[in-house]
Amino acid sequence: METCNAAVITEHNKPLTIQKVKIPDLDPGSLLIKITASTLCGTDVHRWHGPLGDKDSLPIITGHEPCGTVEDIAGERTDILGKPVKRGDRVVWSYVACGSCYYCAVACQPCICRGRASWGHNRSDQHPYLLGSCAEYMYVPKECLIIKVPDEVTSASAAASACAYRTVMHGYDRLGAIKSHETVVIQGSGPLGNFATAVAKDHGAKKVLVIGAPANRLEVTKKMGADATLNLEEVTDEKLRRQWVKDHTDGRGADVVVQVANNMAVPEGLTLLRDGGRYLNIGAGGKANIAVEKIPQEMLFITIRSGEPRHWLQAIDFLASRRKIFPFEEMISKSYKLDQINEAMEAMANYSVVKAVINF
Ligand SMILES: [Zn+2]
Ligand SMILES: [Zn+2]
DSSP: EEEEEEEESSSSTTTOOOEEEEOOOOOOOOOOEEEEEEEOOHHHHHHHHOOTTOOSSSOEOOOOOOOEEEESSSSSOOOOOOBBOOOEEEEEEEOBOOOSSSIISSSSSGGOOOTTBBBSSSSSSTTTOOSSSSSSSEETTSSEEEEETTTOHHHHHHHHIIIHHHHHHHHHHHHHHOOOOOOEEEEEESHHHHHHHHHHHHOOOSSEEEEEOHHHHHHHHHHTTTTTTETTTTTTOOHHHHHHHHTTTTOOOOOEEOOOOOGGGGHHHHEEEEEEEEEEOOOOOOOOOOOSSSOTTTTTEEOOOOOOHHHHHHHHHHHHHHHSOOGGGGGGEEOOOGGGGHHHHHHHHSSSSEEEEEEO
């Protein structure tokens, strides 16, 4: 076996093609993973539509949310909990920070490490070729931490924990405790918004209010525990949305607002927050041209990028331990095969699904 099939972006905005991509030899400590599921993320669509950042250069295997089984290991490896990793184990794996730059070593903020390795944006014609998840196999560098997936978590949900869900866990980690009298407003009803709804409920919020669209996504939001939802497409006047939040919070505004849409939602989000509240800014897309009339007094503004390896574990643990409380599988709306990649990307681009999964 020298090559495998992969969904490759060869030109922005043009259909992806299924290509044969080289399977590399394994360096000591690295692994070869047979992919079982790859979920798609909004970022995959943004990267497909146009270059994301200066370093994007094509061809790229799309996808950065993989789950798979260990096909081969070069030497001995243990997982994040110190248990041996064996062939056939179903796993997810972390991104890699360099460990020695200012952000890693001094500030202890590895998610903003300048030498960070992540997936879904590396050239498929350069070693080690297989660093995108919409492929039959992926190469896992030796620096990645491995998280085993318990039997009760599906491959599709585990895959979604490799980006969407672990970022949400990182956000709540930084936010700290939610008190039992507090109301949380979530801006966005995509995969992050729906997962953030479940975590806010789980962490003890009195009320979770979600502002999002379209209606099919909000139906899932309700199942994930939202106490009330507001459809952006129906309530188009920002003032009315603000009034809705005020009506739910005795006129004060929310104790916590979680932005999981994009940066353009921040100005409105700040008006939904009470004085002294906490704003958790997760959605990183869109221009951050943030003009605000008034910044809430004594507020905290927290921004999040990606996640640390422990947040992969937290997301997998949450999926396993809360599976009887929240119907996580409802967030994976539609399953596709690898050769249907364009259909799947289109469905993500037009929001007709919450999350699409490529099953292998
Ligand atoms: Zn992502
Ligand atoms: Zn670093």
